[in-house]
Amino acid sequence: MTEIKLYNTKSRQKEAFTPLDDQDVRMYVCGPTVYDRAHIGNARPVIVFDVLYRLLRHVYGIDHVTYARNFTDVDDKINATAQARKEAGAAGSLVELIHQRADETIAWYLEDMNALGNLVPDQAPRATEFIAEMITMTTELIASGHAYEAEGHVLFDVTSYDRYGSLSGRSIDDMIAGARVEVAPYKRNPMDFVLWKPSSADLPGWDSPWGWGRPGWHIECSAMTKALFGERFDIHGGGLDLAFPHHENEKAQSCCEAGEDSFAQVWMHNEMLQVEGKKMSKSLGNFFSVRELLDQGYPGEVIRFVFLSTHYRKPMDWTEKKAREAEATLGRWHRMRGENKPSKVPQAVLNALADDVNTPKAISELHDLAKSGDISGLLAGLEILGLRTINAEIAADIRESWKELIDQLLMDRKQARADKNFARADELRDGFARAGVLIKDTPDGPVWELSKDFDAEKLEALR
Ligand code: AMP
Numbered sequence: 001m002t003e004i005k006l007y008n009t010k011s012r013q014k015e016a017f018t019p020l021d022d023q024d025v026r027m028y029v030c031g032p033t034v035y036d037r038a039h040i041g042n043a044r045p046v047i048v049f050d051v052l053y054r055l056l057r058h059v060y061g062i063d064h065v066t067y068a069r070n071f072t073d074v075d076d077k078i079n080a081t082a083q084a085r086k087e088a089g090a091a092g093s094l095v096e097l098i099h100q101r102a103d104e105t106i107a108w109y110l111e112d113m114n115a116l117g118n119l120v121p122d123q124a125p126r127a128t129e130f131i132a133e134m135i136t137m138t139t140e141l142i143a144s145g146h147a148y149e150a151e152g153h154v155l156f157d158v159t160s161y162d163r164y165g166s167l168s169g170r171s172i173d174d175m176i177a178g179a180r181v182e183v184a185p186y187k188r189n190p191m192d193f194v195l196w197k198p199s200s201a202d203l204p205g206w207d208s209p210w211g212w213g214r215p216g217w218h219i220e221c222s223a224m225t226k227a228l229f230g231e232r233f234d235i236h237g238g239g240l241d242l243a244f245p246h247h248e249n250e251k252a253q254s255c256c257e258a259g260e261d262s263f264a265q266v267w268m269h270n271e272m273l274q275v276e277g278k279k280m281s282k283s284l285g286n287f288f289s290v291r292e293l294l295d296q297g298y299p300g301e302v303i304r305f306v307f308l309s310t311h312y313r314k315p316m317d318w319t320e321k322k323a324r325e326a327e328a329t330l331g332r333w334h335r336m337r338g339e340n341k342p343s344k345v346p347q348a349v350l351n352a353l354a355d356d357v358n359t360p361k362a363i364s365e366l367h368d369l370a371k372s373g374d375i376s377g378l379l380a381g382l383e384i385l386g387l388r389t390i391n392a393e394i395a396a397d398i399r400e401s402w403k404e405l406i407d408q409l410l411m412d413r414k415q416a417r418a419d420k421n422f423a424r425a426d427e428l429r430d431g432f433a434r435a436g437v438l439i440k441d442t443p444d445g446p447v448w449e450l451s452k453d454f455d456a457e458k459l460e461a462l463r
């Protein structure tokens with residue numbers, strides 16, 4: 001059996017991975033807060049842990065791995081988006097609008113992550129389905145002296161856990177000095193964090209021993225992993241930004257309940273993603289959702305390939321240059337396919353992935369397989385990385401064959417605007433959108449792209 005080695009944040013070392021039960025390997029990854037489209041940074045943990053999931057299934061068998069990724073569907077940001085809709089005149093109560101927003105965001109998320117070639121996890125628990133478990137855990141933490149109630153809140157007492165800070169490598173004093181923690185009068189220690197808080201009458205809430213309220217964020221994952229996996233499980237993943245405070249707090253809650261060797265055995269964190277060398281931020285205008293990139297015409301495989309070209313523990317830079325190179329590589333491999341079928345996964349690719357999910361090394365092995373003419377091996381290697389080859393020329397050919405019509409329709413649109421024929425101008429604008437033709441008006445005139453959902457018939461109808 002291939003020996004897998006994983007870097008464990010808890011021990012700060014690469015360790016040989018031995019599952020608690022090789023018949024039921026369990027992995028949990030913190031999923032999104034569902035208030036808006038996933039940005040491309042959010043896709044990084046999804047892609048990284050999808051590759052690990054595929055590797056675990058390969059080594060232990062498809063039926064012997066359980067992967068759970070949650071949806072955080074109770075949060076102030078979801079409430080705020082629903083509130084904005086209500087103010088804009090949307091029908092329904094605030095609570096209904098909150099549910100709608102969460103449902104719609106979850107559907108987008110699954111669609112976008114599917115486009116990037118990710119498998120659907122075995123379990124996708126929603127926080128709101130596990131409120132009773134969170135209340136139970138909170139009650140138990142109060143009973144054992146690790147938490148206390150104050151002014152309708154329940155807080156975890158960080159001084160009651162002497163290992164607090166050990167996962168992320170901080171002492172409580174450092175944290176107090178360095179962190180912008182919320183200093184609330186009801187907290188005994190500024191680092192104490194919320195297990196339960198009061199909710200107003202118009203916001204989602206649940207009855208509890210501490211009144212009408214809702215859970216804190218960290219208790220969600222502790223309660224859900226316990227419900228799905230029991231007190232101990234194998235791997236816990238997420239972005240490095242979650243190591244503190246989220247994961248530190250999850251670990252404190254769970255280990256205070258069930259002992260220091262409980263909860264996750266291996267903690268894994270992916271480094272963050274940047275865009276063209278800069279932190280992604282809305283104010284810099286380099287903030288993309290996954291959907292925007294797909295709509296700009298980057299095939300999902302190209303995006304995935306770019307992500308996998310950097311090891312997950314290194315910061316990763318999204319650049320257009322990398323995307324173009326990835327497209328060329330996947331196009332070249334596509335032309336090599338012929339009638340070949342995937343063989344079994346080449347050992348060199350497996351060895352790379354088994355070495356702390358070294359995807360750039362695995363990709364360099366794919367280049368070697370292509371060079372040596374082992375196309376069946378190449379295809380098998382692509383498969384375990386969740387990649388497909390792409391027909392880059394077809395994409396370019398299709399673009400070429402519709403160019404004349406699209407340019408003509410853009411001229412029509414210009415004319416219609418000049419004639420103040422707004423009906424025709426609007427018809428064209430909406431028609432392009434329906435046909436999946438993305439138009440961007442620039443100072444040099446309009447430019448366009450065909451999206452993945454391009455529909456030729458709908459374009460023809462605009463003639
Ligand atoms: P959130 O919805 O903000 O809780 O984030 C969901 C997941 O995306 C978490 O695992 C985060 O660590 C991860 N994440 C957020 N931003 C980035 C980024 N820029 N690069 C990599 N991972 C990120």
Ligand code: ZN
Binds near residue numbers: 029030221246
């Ligand atoms: Zn979590």
